[in-house]
Amino acid sequence: NVHKLADYRPYPFVLSATRMRFRLSPGNTRVHAELSLAPRDAQQAADLVLDGGKAVRLLALTIDGQPLDPAHVTRQEETLTIAADALPRHPFLLETEVEIDPSANTACEGLYISNGMFCTQCEAEGFRHITFYPDRPDVMATFYVTIDSDLPVLLSNGNPVGQSQGRAEWHDPWPKPSYLFALVAGDLVAVSDSFTTRSGRKVALNVWVRPGDQDRAGFAMESLIKSMKWDEDVYGREYDLDVFNIVAVDDFNMGAMENKGLNIFNSKLVLASPETATDGDYERIEAVIAHEYFHNWTGNRITCRDWFQLCLKEGLTVFRDQQFTSDMRSAAVKRIEDVQALRARQFREDQGPLAHPPRPDRYEEINNFYTATVYEKGAEVIGMLKRLVGDDGYRRALDLYFDRHDGDAATIEDWLKVFEDATGRDLAQFKRWYTDAGTPRLTMIEDWQDGTLALTFTQETPPTPGQAQKLPRVIPVAVGLIGPNGDEVTPTQVLEVTEASQTFTFAGLGARPVVSALRGFSAPVMLSRDLDDATRAFLLAHDTDPFARWEAGRELALSALIAASQGKTVTGDYVDAIGRLIADDAADPAFRALCLNLPGEEEIATRLSSEGLTPDPDAIHAARELLARQIAETHLDLLSQLYEDMTVEGPYIPDAAGTAGRSLRNAVLALLTRIDGGERAEILFGIASNMTERMAALTSLLRRGRGQAELAALQDQFAGNRLVMDKWFAVQPMAAPPLQAAAVARDLSQRKDFDWKNPNRFRALLGGLAANHAGFHAADGSGYDFTADWLLRMDVLNPQMAARLSTAFETWTRYDPGRRAKALAALERIAASEGLSKNTREMVSRMIAAG
Ligand code: ARG
Ligand code: ZN
16 A cells, blocks of 8 residues: 555645544543535535544544435545535535544554553544544644543643633644644643743743653753744744643653644653763753754644655754754754764665655655654755755745745645745755655765866765666765865865766865865765875864864774774774874863764674675674774873863753763773773762763673673662663663673563563663664574564554664665575564554565565
8 A cells, every 4th residue: 555645636625623522531532523624626526535543433423413324434444435425515514423442552643541641642644543534734724622531631732721620621723734633631740931932922831741750851841941942033933822831751652742732752852860861861852842842833834745745844843953952052063963873874774775765755654754864864955955055045945935834734845946936046956855865975086286176076876776767966065175284275165066977176276285075064975085094184183174073083983993894904093093182182072072982883884885895793893892992002091091080070960061071081981991891980880970971881881791780770779760771771782792682682571670562661672782783683693583573572562663663674685695594584574474564564575675
């Protein structure tokens, strides 16, 4: 059952208002719905097709108060159809009464129960498990919702319009598609504050949590207030209701959801205290609170016409949350972190059997397309657009977008058109970034003659599933030139590569400069250029662009690691350059930390396979250990000194400065632990009062095969804290020596507190193992087998979770024949399972097809 972009047709009915009444009960909830419908075209009779999942039981159905002749009503697996003959040619009211069973809903989609609390997740197609409805984003209505329940807190979208014993009424005046619907009912308490918009609307803000968690919700509230202010200042976007509610739930498939006026969050992205959350958690909470809030304009006020356009809201909203984080913290650090994440997840996706364009044109299960390509590459594409049209052009285009499309369900074509209209630029070629999959390979060749430097760029994108041939794209390449003495002779300029091969010249140069290319990672491409290690070290020392500077160090590290993994001797350039950086007290600590963290094993494997080589996970692991040890031994004194100097004094503050100091010190600790037998890490674990340092110490110890006492201590202290125990479950398979990783995971899976039905706990264990590159890809197939066993178990309960974690296998074709055979056997075992969900089936068959 494939859905195709080309098949889009408007819904044949217009829905103006939806009234719903819920009578909540765990085992049998009644949902009454009234839909104010009208034929889109009175001349053309059409059947009324409503979506409705298998478990929705129809109790009553009327049109304008009249029951229907059953002959006109057809129930199929996923739909309910009312024949055109039975429908009025004028506006009419469709009333339904259905029964659903939230207590039996284990998929975390639709209306379900998490820890005694009713909650919903409707994006993408969860609403159809609540009632019969045109469950598609281009059908938008205002909602009136009544909730009957004895639970103390009853929430839905929009503004509260009535509250009495056992009943709450909500009205959302902004027309919205069903995927933005939400309902929450439970025993909750709020951390409250308020925000006054710049036009004077006073908005009540609440972060709802379970009693006892209030003291961990303050940071989320601060982040919300900062986000609201930032969106006014930077995008001119104001909030548009009287209340904004956020609810934290423990069972949630993804990170969070932007339901209008009622955002629902995975509790790990709300709750934080210094003792339980790391610096990374704090940064993510701030970013995701912002992300969901920003969706109010980019997603809710302007939504998507259909799910093929998902990156219209997600790419833009990720881009906006990235801008927000750069403004709140360090722009340089944020950019480097984002590029690292893009390469680790999106480049990997683009290289394998699951590659797809930011705007796919076909899918079987839309939940399988909430991917790094749609989100993160979708954001990169917007970054390129901004670079091409400039900051002013971007601002004008966005103003026009909000102006022209407010209230619309829009498309990527609409989005590109506002840029064309606001800036006069033709974006026909640029559009390929949305429609073509794959990471372009860009080669740069330098030619120096008589004071003129010529840069020749050649681009090529390898084939991806369903797309054999690719045409050249518009690639903005930000370039600067650095003179031999280290001074910048030509500041950054953006070269627009549009041809398969193209040359740009810089004339009138006194001496041959060093080229700093792809500054700021100006396009999501793989750049290859012939650069020796000495020149890389020069750029690492002198580049004025922080990303390019870091990248030079990264390339040095990669070339050393790749040489070592192939059994070649490593030149001293990288180790020397790192020494200079360790000693450079003037450099930003966060930047130094980013340079000290060696590229991960997965990143090395991705690089090797992009060069057509077969990565050997064990050799890569050994090479990385070797290089880390070499750095630690060579610079032992400097590192020991730095470790002492970097002690962060005073109370724990999770801001950019505090985070930077801790990140450098922890990077140094990871190196030192390789030779001090774990002494420093044990001491740090014992005295640290914050989770950032304790996790860093624990991880370092586990990687050395130690840390059992520390694990026991954490468990004693935090047995009742789910989020900390999730970390406890994740870190063990992740940091285990590779040959033990699957066994460690298997032992953990036998524990009583491995509550695998909880998505966070399941992801902790399975994701922890998948993050151990050499462990997951152990040559004996133990990682593959363990993962396949649990995916099969999870698929029965929660298909979305199983499908999502099946991406652990997405790189299987890269490896040697022995591993490939074992991975394929695991995938085939999953595929052969009877009753496999369509989610997992789609994923597994795409992966098998690449074999
Ligand atoms: N729109 C949400 C976000 O990015 C993601 C929800 C996706 N959920 C899902 N089940 N596919 O903020
Ligand atoms: Zn989003």
